[in-house]
Amino acid sequence: MARAFPQAGEEVRLPGVRLVRTGAGYDLLAAGVGPALAAASTATALTAAALDGSPYDVVVSAGIGGGFQPGAPVGSLVVADAITVADLGAETADGFLPVTELGFGTVTHRPPISLVRGVSEATGARPGTVLTVSTVTGTAARAAELRARHPQALAEGMEGFGVAEAAAAHGVPVLEIRAVSNPVGPRDRAAWRIGDALAALTEGFGKLAPALESWNTHDQ
Numbered sequence: 001m002a003r004a005f006p007q008a009g010e011e012v013r014l015p016g017v018r019l020v021r022t023g024a025g026y027d028l029l030a031a032g033v034g035p036a037l038a039a040a041s042t043a044t045a046l047t048a049a050a051l052d053g054s055p056y057d058v059v060v061s062a063g064i065g066g067g068f069q070p071g072a073p074v075g076s077l078v079v080a081d082a083i084t085v086a087d088l089g090a091e092t093a094d095g096f097l098p099v100t101e102l103g104f105g106t107v108t109h110r111p112p113i114s115l116v117r118g119v120s121e122a123t124g125a126r127p128g129t130v131l132t133v134s135t136v137t138g139t140a141a142r143a144a145e146l147r148a149r150h151p152q153a154l155a156e157g158m159e160g161f162g163v164a165e166a167a168a169a170h171g172v173p174v175l176e177i178r179a180v181s182n183p184v185g186p187r188d189r190a191a192w193r194i195g196d197a198l199a200a201l202t203e204g205f206g207k208l209a210p211a212l213e214s215w216n217t218h219d220q
């Protein structure tokens with residue numbers, strides 16, 4: 001992704017976070033793996049910017065992910081119209097209950113739909129729900145369970161909901177983009193195509209800036 005910003009970047013030192021300020025007006029943050037670290041890293045960057053008097057306009061969570069087949073083939077891009085945490089809740093004898101059905105919390109954040117549409121048109125990313133999981137799906141049974149609970153799901157990753165929670169706490173719009181590196185289903189490391197997915201993500205990022213900038217100017 002950083003390859004999509006060829007201008008030299010300046011490192012900004014923040015506690016526990018590696019942030020690079022590109023010459024193009026975007027900050028790049030390696031947010032770490034999993035929703036908790038991604039939330040903590042994002043919140044650190046958002047808080048530092050707010051205290052500095054220069055809050056962010058938008059947060060983009062990007063990475064590789066699993067794709068639900070046939071909607072999101074390996075190598076394709078997905079942009080989230082819903083960022084949903086799939087495993088935050090309680091297991092019961094009658095099945096999984098999300099925290100919202102227990103009476104508290106949040107399970108979904110919705111990026112601005114005009115931004116999702118603009119990014120989809122600019123990059124070719126397919127719009128759909130992106131699930132956040134703490135455990136990578138590794139069986140057909142779990143994939144089927146997730147699909148039954150989230151029929152609109154196109155992809156799963158491990159960070160989007162954490163990033164979205166931090167962005168929501170700061171009142172900043174959020175976007176999630178996943179490049180599909182593997183199908184969601186039975187674990188098969190030989191089928192992972194991480195290089196292809198990263199290449200697709202870099203190409204998508206090259207087309208993202210104009211979409212973000214035109215949305216900022218016209219659609220907010």
Ligand SMILES: O=C(O)c1cccc(C(=O)CC[C@H]2O[C@@H](n3cnc4c(=O)[nH]cnc43)[C@H](O)[C@@H]2O)c1
Nearest residue numbers: 033063064065066136137156157158159181182187
């Ligand atoms: O070897 C495994 O089975 C395995 C277990 C846990 C994590 C991994 C990763 O390499 C994923 C880490 C990273 O990539 C994203 N990602 C990629 N594909 C998926 C997926 O099918 N489900 C969830 N996350 C995925 C994730 O966002 C992490 O950042 C491998």
